[in-house]
Amino acid sequence: MSAAEPPGDGDHQLLVLIDPLARRYDGESVRIAKDVLSAGAHAKICFADGPDEFARALSRRGSRRPVVVGDDHALLRAVSQLHRERELADSVLSLVPVGAAHTLELSYALGVPRGAVAAARTALDGARRRLDLLVDDSDGVVLGELRIPAAASSPGPSHTVWETCRTLVASLVRPAPPSSAGPSGSQRLRVEADGVLLNDLDQPVEGLSVAAQGDGGLADVVVRTASGETHTAEAKAVTVSGPDFRYRADIQVAGPVRTRTWTVHADAWGLVLPTADE
Template identity: 45%
Template sequence: MSAPDPGEQALLVVIDPVARRVDGESVRIARDVLRGGAATKICLPEGPEEVERALARRGRRRPVVIGDDRALLHVVTVLYRRRELAEVPVSVVPVGPLTAVSLARTLGVPLGPVAAARAVLDGVERPLDLLVDDSGGVVLGGLWIPGGGEGPGGGTDAPAGPAGPNGSAEAGEGGAEAVDPAGAGPGPGCATAEGVPGGGGEGHQPWWSPAARTARSALTLLTGPAAGGRAAVPGCTRLRVEADGELITDLDRPVTRVSLTAADGGLAELAVHTHDAGHPLRSRARRVTVSGPAFRYRADNVLAGPVRRRTWTAAPAGWRLTLPR
């Protein structure tokens, strides 16, 4: 853990175009605070490719994201793929609706533009664990796989979520946009009408967003077919879950939800909610593999899939985030 040296600070400030659109005043305040405390280069990208070029040419500048969780995830993923993430501290000034900055809040970043910008200038770098999947995707907070089946009020329309920055076959054609502030999805057997809880706020549409679909369409995508001709169980899906090679549950035991988060000690915390048990099956492992009929999952604030198999590996101290002292 080390504090940035104010005398040597040089920042690359990447301002998410969504943040400029939904809350230009907070963006201006954060930018002015950062300019007052460090040498800054401002990047105003209009697309993800421009972010990648700016990061590649940043020199010794520390990257600072002014934007929501998706903008942060995009920058982190680019640095990971450049094999620079573990060595480059990342900072963020959250701007956007509460549901769109829930990850930053969970990580301990202040939500006010002044407090967050001052944390960038005066804070400390803290190493944090993360999860990496076998397609090169990065998970900073956690992920969950919902069970199938339609909840009450299935006809409600909602904004669709964009494809995320992790490079996998993600939302693509749509899906509701945000998780709840605590980063948790619905409980066992209670997939909502939108397929996910919460909403992204009016006008909250990242630059890589495809055309929106209704929430009913998103739910249809989340609901996979029954495995091997077995009868479907409402609110459930059939998955094979393994933790460090140990079988946790198989296709013959319907599950209502699977969740995975980075835990202390460089391990992943796994919880599998099954249809026939009152308590989840819990395990800690370095590597977790989920397979079965095509399934979708929500990693941080991004809907991903469909995939038939995905492996997540815990990466201890895989990145560094600047946080208040």
């Protein structure tokens, strides 16, 4: 994480994007956040009815700084869109977390305050921080951590309908072949960190994690093998290959794929967080 940036001229021209699931989950917190933000800035409020309207509003934000009211899915949706539009480097986001606890783990890990009032005040007066980002070779982004195997999890009350359906359909249409698994559910994977081989296909992998360090433009790579060995490295790029495998990037499960490379983009995106004295 880089040092705080000074506030810009457009900091008090806000676009408040309210995710529809946040309204259904906790309408009172949404109302409080809206009132605090409107009292402290010139805020345009958008009650998005779905992902398409959310995307349109974000694309048409002009000079207004986006404030997302929602959970980890909403934050990831905003970062992914700005990355695809190649506008992430010039943007800074705020988040007011509203949702079930398990849908906010990423946001809290990034340092977003808990509670609508504290988060809304941080959106108004906090410090803009530049954070590293993992980007894969299909243009997908990872804000927090990548994990293999992708542990199955049941969707919670704030999990979107389209995300649930997409995951279900993917698992039915393209199931991972049984031959990809090693003993005790491990997987046979080749793992390279900046071209250096950490693990080959002859050694089944029990677990792999990759996470950007936050500053310095490097990722921490940890490979745990089925034989009990642990291999660690710091790298700019990590390539995983082998029989079809799925991976969990933040809160989303993707794949199956046979090879994927993740590269750290230093200081790639901005998030407003509490100042050092808060």
